[in-house]
Amino acid sequence: MSATKQVVSVGGQRLTLTNLDKVLYPETGTTKGEVLDYYASIAHVLIPHSRARPATRKRWVNGVGTDEHPGEMFFQKNLDDSTPDWIPRGTIEHKNHSNDYPLVNNLATLTWFGQIAALEIHVPQWRFARTGEPKNPDRLVLDLDPGDGAGLQECAEVAREARAILRDMGLDPMPVTSGSKGIHLYAALDGGQTSDEVSAVAHELARALEAAHPDLIVSDMKKELRRGKVLVDWSQNNGSKTTITPYSLRGRSHPMVAAPRTWRELASPSLAQLDFQEVLRRVKRRGDPLADLVKGHLDALEPTTDRLATYRRKRDASKTPEPVPSEAAEPTEGQSFVIQEHHARRLHYDFRLEHDGVLVSWALPKGVPTSKTENHLAVQTEDHPLAYGSFEGTIPAGEYGGGEVSIWDAGTYELEKWRDGKEVIATLTGTKPSGLGEPRRFALIHTGGSGRAENNWLIHLMDPVQQPDPSQPGPSQPGPSQPGPSQPGPSHPVAKQAPLSPMLATLGTAESVRADDSPAGWAFEMKWDGIRAIARVEGGAVRLTSRNGNDLTRSFPDIAEAVAHSIDASVDCVLDGEIVALDSRGRPDFGRLQGRMKLTKKAEVERAIDQTRAHYFVFDALERGSESLVSRDYDFRREALEEIVQTDTSSLVQCPPAYEGDLDEALAASAELHLEGVVAKKRDSTYRSGKRSPAWVKLKLHKTQEVVVVGWRPGAGRRANTIGSLLLAVPQDGALRYAGRVGTGFSERDLAELQAKFSRMERKTSPAEDVPAADARDAHWVTPSDVGEVEFAEWTLTNRLRQPVWRGWRVDKKPDDVVIEDPRPA
Incomplete structure (x- = not known):
């Protein structure tokens, strides 16, 4: 890397990287640029072990030096005033003060560590909860440290002895060569014990090992007792102690790494510490041997970023009338907006959209655009609490944002597109005649980076979405001249607003269906025992989402691939169907599907695909190209579906036919096939996204x-x-x-x-x-x-x-x- 300075954008954050040719490891010639490359390449396996843990840093701003002349090391705990605002952080309260620590939750933070030559990253065995409070430890660690006369082979022998005891305790330890002299043993915990309780257990374990092997193991840290032996350091389970993060570099003469290993490797007589290049090759080839240590931390349970932390840090609740909530925001699904007139040092307008439980905010120095021919600057500011949507008042002079705030307009918006950090398109409908006046469609586009301020966006007034004229005869009005699914005819343009969600059926009885005198009649489909999934196909790429909007693509890549192969590459569409797993007799088995539903890691998913084959039974078409089909009747959508999906009997994607007979025959067929029941659908019904409708009735054979x-x-x-x-x-x-x-x-x-x-x-x-x-x-x-x-x-x-x-x-x-x-x- 020849350049000595670069401005880069990492995860939406703008960083200036300097002195990239500076040698940080003189004995190997390893430069700062190579350190940054390593952390960028290893981040995907390092961050899961550091996320939500307060990090202390060891910095070698002038390099690590040599064994004869080591470089000066700076140890840092809390953050200083020069730390970028976007660095995620957690606060630890002490008796007389509090310290803010960085959380290595993302690549941008890890890159910042590399920029300031923080080569070593140390974290405790516990994480911060979503509320900001320390949780109980989720892992136990033993640091096996060889004294003079002992080495890595002795540490490996102790590790095997400790493993036997830990496994008898129901724990499954995993080894890490420390990158220094010894070995760290980690075991996942369920979070049910305090740090003191875990420390006590670890201490007793160390004493038991010492008693069983007095010539090899010592549990006392006195140096005079450690010659020729291995210290089992149990103390790093203390809530105030830290351990080098797996995959962190070490500040030694060579760029060694705290490297997760396998037990088979520990049995090798050639066992050695690994440098960063060896670790990168191993991870590329084998993945993370320590992955099971964080396997239990599902995304839904992991500590999440407090999106109001920056907002809260800039305000003193005792000095401003603004709402200053003490707790992190909880996700919401609302779509409110507010535009506030803000007479601060300079008049501007604050444009705020509700998203994920906060008001995502931009300051508009030139106000809301009223012409489609000009764009206005929009400067993204910190997220605001939802309560700010009704705030009006005077912020005292000298306080952040001091000045008069009033609501210019407020209401709700319909979302077309939200690409975090890139683009937002929405139609706003206000409530004040003096505000927007009528529904207005805006695009917000990120323009920062590449030398420009990272928080710069532009806001553009767009043409409204064109809706079909209901007063004109069109394809939604059935009749002799209505075009069929393959005929061009007038189309229903897709207004890509809220993502489509599955239409839901009501539970009913055969009697209620028979009593209905709808002239269009009913269609009958078999009820499949699986999970609903919407398949969106765009440009040949397929995305699967569940009923509640969760992405299923990583869990079912085989289904996504099969969908892509079942549809002409030139056709974009949205389909509705059910993912099912079949037993040996070809019957849906919901229990078999359980093993695949939460998997996202590639290796686990691939193993599950080999063990449990899933299928996608598709039964509705919601979009075709630029045409929305949701306002079409059932028969029209069904014909369109059969034209869109082209498969053979060997495909994972099938389009099961609607049953041709009457209700009694459909129920009998379902029972004979050992299926869950029947879904009756009115032929003249439209598709109501996300709604439970009596136009679809599920008739279950089993309650x-x-x-x-x-x-x-x-x-x-x-x-x-x-x-x-x-x-x-x-x-x-x-x-x-x-x-x-x-x-x-x-x-x-x-x-x-x-x-x-x-x-x-x-x-x-x-x-x-x-x-x-x-x-x-x-x-x-x-x-x-x-x-x-x-x-x-x-x-x-x-x-x-x-x-x-x-x-x-x-x-x-x-x-x-x-x-x-x-x-x-x-």
Whole structure:
């Protein structure tokens, strides 16, 4: 790398990298530029081990020097005033002060570490919670440090001895050669013990190893006791101690790395520490051997960025009338906006859109554009709390943003596009005649970077989305002249606003369908026992999303590939269908699908594909090219679907035909095929995205109910040390109503996974109402965030599930999606 200075954009943040040719490791000639290259290449495996952990840094601004003449090292804990505002941080409160620490949560922060020559990154065994409070440790560590006369082979021998004991304790340790002299052993914990409790266990473990092998192992740190032996340093489990982050460089004469290893490698007589080039080659070839250490940290449970941290840091709640919430924002799905007139040092307008629980904000120095021929500068500012949407008042002089704030207009917006850090397109509908006046469509486009201020955007007034004229006869009005699916005819242009969501069916009975006298009649489709998935195909690329908007593409890449092969590459479309797994007799098996639903890591997904083949049964077409089909009737969409999807019987994608007979014959066919039931669809019905409609009626052969899990009870007998039953609830009238407990349908693996899952979800009180004392007596309560499904005989008169059997988790559903399945006619 020849350049000595570069301005780069990393993860949306602008950094100036300097002195890239500076040699930081003289004995190998390794430059600062090479250090930055290493951290950029290794970030994807390093960051999972450092995320949400307060990081201390060891800096060698003039290089590490040599063994004879080591360079000067600067040790830094808290952040100083020169730290960029965008660095994520966590605060640790001490008796008389508090310290802010950086969190290495993203590549931009890791790059900043490299820029300031922070070669070594050290973190504790605990993480910050979403609230900013320290959590219990999620891993145990033993630092095996050889004294004079001992080396890496002795450390490996001790590691094997420690492994045997830890495995007897139910822990599975993983080794890391430290990049210095020794070995670190990590074992994942469930977060149920404090740092003091984990330290005590680690100390006892070290003493036990010392007692069993006094000639090899010592647990006391006194140097005179360590000659020829290996110190088992247990103290790094203390909440105030840190350990070198896996994959961090070391500040030694050579650019060595704290490198995760395998147990097979530890048995090799040629075991050695690894440098950064060797580590990069290994990770490219093998991935991260330490990946299982963070496997339990699902995205939904990981600490998330406090999007209001910058807002809060700039304001003193005792000095400003602005809302200053103390807690992190919770995600929302609202689409409100506010434009505020702000008489600060200079008059400007603040343009704010609700997104992910905050008001994403831009300052408009020249105001809101009123002409489509000119663009206005929009300077992105910090996210604001939702409560700011109703704020009007005077911010005192001398405070951040001091001046008069009033609402120029406010209302709601319809979203077309939101590409974080790149582009936003939305149509705003205000409430004030003196404001926008009528719905206005705006585009916000990021223009920063490449030498320009990173927070610079432009705002442009666009033409409104053209909607079809309902007064004119068109393709939505059936008649003899209506064009068929393959005829050009007038089209329904796609206004790409909110993403399409699956239309939902209501639960009904055969009697209710027979009693309907709709002249268009009904179509009957088989009900598949899987998870709903919307497939969006654009330019040959396929994206799968669940009912609640989660991306399924990484979990089902085989389905995405099959969809792409089933459709002409020149055709863009949106399809609706069900992902199912089939048993050996070709019948849908929801239990088999469970093993694939939460997987996202490539290696795990590939193994699961080999073990469990999934299929995509597609039954509706919502868009074709530039044409929206949602306002078309069922028959039109069905014909379009059969033209779009072209497969053979060997494909993972199938378009099962609607049943040609009457309802009774359809139900009989479903029963014969051992399917879940039938879905009756009115032929003249349109597609109502995200809505539950009586135009689609599901008729189940077996009663099933989605439920919210609110707790568990311990088992007895062979389940004495595990879970005996789950406590269930359903939403009703704004609260969770107790629905009984389920204790059958679980495998041994299920029970083990449930215990690990629930250890991270514990709470002290019942989330549900009217739990009987007998069920609540020994109950363990959990956060009511997850949805499962049971099969049952009937509802009792006291609104309890009779004879429920567990079927599995519904990761595609949220608690608010659950409705009481009551097939009795109203």
